[in-house]
Amino acid sequence: MTRAPQKRRLETRARLLAVAEEIVAEGGYGALRAEDVVSRAGVAKGTLFSHFRDMDGLLAVLIGGRVMTLLDEMEQTAPPQSPAQICAVLAPQLEFVGRERVIFDILLRYSGVTAAQAEEVIAEGFLRQVSILEDWLRPMQAAGSIRTDQPALLLAEGIQGFLNHVLAIWFCQEHDTGDSPRAALQPYIDAWLVT
Amino acid sequence: MTRAPQKRRLETRARLLAVAEEIVAEGGYGALRAEDVVSRAGVAKGTLFSHFRDMDGLLAVLIGGRVMTLLDEMEQTAPPQSPAQICAVLAPQLEFVGRERVIFDILLRYSGVTAAQAEEVIAEGFLRQVSILEDWLRPMQAAGSIRTDQPALLLAEGIQGFLNHVLAIWFCQEHDTGDSPRAALQPYIDAWLVT
DNA sequence: GTTTGTTATTGACCGTGGTCAATTTATTTT
DNA sequence: AAAATAAATTGACCACGGTCAATAACAAAC
Structure with missing residues (x-):
């Protein structure tokens, strides 16, 4: 039985997505770098990959x-x-x-x-x-x-x-x-x- | 005017391809690693990428x-x-x-x-x-x-x-x-x- | 054979994606 | 409230592809 995600997690995910969209808007999907996303979102790299495979x-x-x-x-x-x-x-x-x-x-x-x-x-x-x-x-x-x-x-x-x-x-x-x-x-x- | 490639180069290329085929035969195309190819072929990594983009x-x-x-x-x-x-x-x-x-x-x-x-x-x-x-x-x-x-x-x-x-x-x-x-x-x- | 120019190869180096044991933060139990 | 359990995050670390100035091997000119 998996529990519902906590609020913090949802916020983090939203922030990651928002930042990603931002980067894409600037330079296209090809310009999306993991490092950039996490640094702009203010989280560690591992967090990104715990949210997305x-x-x-x-x-x-x-x-x-x-x-x-x-x-x-x-x-x-x-x-x-x-x-x-x-x-x-x-x-x-x-x-x-x-x-x-x-x-x-x-x-x-x-x-x-x-x-x-x-x-x-x-x-x-x-x-x-x-x-x-x-x-x-x-x-x-x-x-x-x-x-x-x-x-x-x-x-x-x-x-x-x-x-x-x-x-x-x-x-x-x-x-x-x-x-x-x-x-x-x-x-x-x-x-x-x-x- | 580009010159014809020297014999040595053709041999190297052939060896790289042969080794690559070998690796593919063993583990499929997905198992092809640059390191493996060059080490088995006995050349440096740079050589591989001078032959193939x-x-x-x-x-x-x-x-x-x-x-x-x-x-x-x-x-x-x-x-x-x-x-x-x-x-x-x-x-x-x-x-x-x-x-x-x-x-x-x-x-x-x-x-x-x-x-x-x-x-x-x-x-x-x-x-x-x-x-x-x-x-x-x-x-x-x-x-x-x-x-x-x-x-x-x-x-x-x-x-x-x-x-x-x-x-x-x-x-x-x-x-x-x-x-x-x-x-x-x-x-x-x-x-x-x-x- | 020696010099000069060209081609081929080298391997230390970097960027980037992805991992995972350890740590912090939240939630539940007593 | 303190202890115990679970969820979320961390960041040092690794794997792998790819680069490029330096070097070696070769060919041509003298």
Whole structure:
């Protein structure tokens, strides 16, 4: 039987997260150093790693939070009615993840971690994204604007796959090319949802 | 004007690679330590990093070699005639990459590095895979066994995307479930290539 | 063979992530 | 309130990847 954490611990954790966000705001996720976090937060190094398994764990929490916000916003937009609109709605996420390679890495790594372990916001986020997509696709199927020969779930998961695919490519070509990941996404979605 | 490397350098490089392969054979890619490599190879640490940018660079060469072998084998099999056969032919690759997360990570990271920089076997491998797939899909399109409304190139690239997708999922669920990544791949390929 | 210039290797050194026995702080028991 | 138990924090310590000025090995020029 594990006890509830004491107030002090929650405060420490909050301070660590706040400081981390601050550092990220200044220099991006790639600039996050353990030493910096603990010194700014006024705690010892060990404390950080008693709150988060490792730096990736901390990153996962930070990034997971952002993802959740993005999903909230996504959920509140009007449901898209066509493949093109789906791409449009997904654009903010692509933009966010496309910003830094670390984000992409962390997302991929934590995307399916059994959410049994606390703080795995990311896994939850992925599931949520699929179910949001699914909820959009089903009406479109009913309206006959996309294919109906496959379950909406599979189509939704496939879209997620394509998202990762274009992002992977995006990070490889050192984005000197003017085209955005979103532009790359379009043809896949079109072909995938085709009537 | 850069000169050709001297014999000694080539020998050192060969020794480093040989030793690295040896260590990998013993404990997997995850067990590869710089210290071990250099001590077994009888060189100083700096030498290793004068031959390879970093550990990932070394891994990329090792893994790239394997991938190339797999592609060679894939190229020599009889061209598949159906989506199911495509999955079957891709199985060895899934099996290899699915073995260790590091493999997947490295592949993803180096998959599109401008092959201008030498030793980027992996980027080459990805392009090769797409073109092999493309060469298989075109006859299938001609035979009418798969969809013809999309260019073979896009279909090939999509397949690559699904490969990565199922692998990503595979690594998340800590593969305690009995199902292989290959089984997960099938429905996507079927839906993607559907007539 | 000696000098000069280039390539290859060296290894002490540093930055950073992560650990863990010891210590301090809080909570419960008597 | 004092003693006993548990939670939270500490910081010296280690492992490992990676750097770079110094040095050795080699090749070319004389």
